[in-house]
Amino acid sequence: GAGVSQSPSNKVTEKGKDVELRCDPISGHTALYWYRQSLGQGLEFLIYFQGNSAPDKSGLPSDRFSAERTGGSVSTLTIQRTQQEDSAVYLCASSLVGGAYGELFFGEGSRLTVL
């Protein structure tokens, strides 16, 4: 597609359930980022994939969060045993190149509500 695509756009789940969020980056973009934006807060870095390198997972808030990127393209962010504090908009961005000068292209986000 022309832009970064995320699904689902909205997800309501019950506390304790697992959720999967998907990101389809712009074709050819080597860098992929996941961010979280809680209500009224700035973007919080979660995880970064760059080519075939090991992902930078330093932003993942707990071991309930994991992400993978298959074939250097589509990425899935998984949250296990969801908690109410996980409610947020999860944003994916991709960049043609990683590093300092890669321009970021964002998806529309996946709004997660944990009841």
Added chain:
Amino acid sequence: KNEVEQSPQNLTAQEGEFITINCSYSVGISALHWLQQHPGGGIVSLFMLSSGKKKHGRLIATINIQEKHSSLHITASHPRDSAVYICAVRSIGSGGGADGLTFGKGTHLIIQP
């Protein structure tokens, strides 16, 4: 860790006014991004700059590396410019890793007709 401060946090102006949003940061950077987020969440990259000034349509972004400060200007503002404007900086020496990118909390701009 780089601290990024934006001002004002909220700004309401009348259509046609010249708008300035400021971003200050605490340590040296290799690049600064201005992003726009409309209601509903979608984020668009407006500018990426490391020195000087860039212009795109009615939007102008400037950066002063020595003063660790950037401004985003909107000329002839219009209600469709209403959005949250976010400044993000990548610290020097971060290796380009994602944890070197620090975001401001955003400036919520409303342009009234």
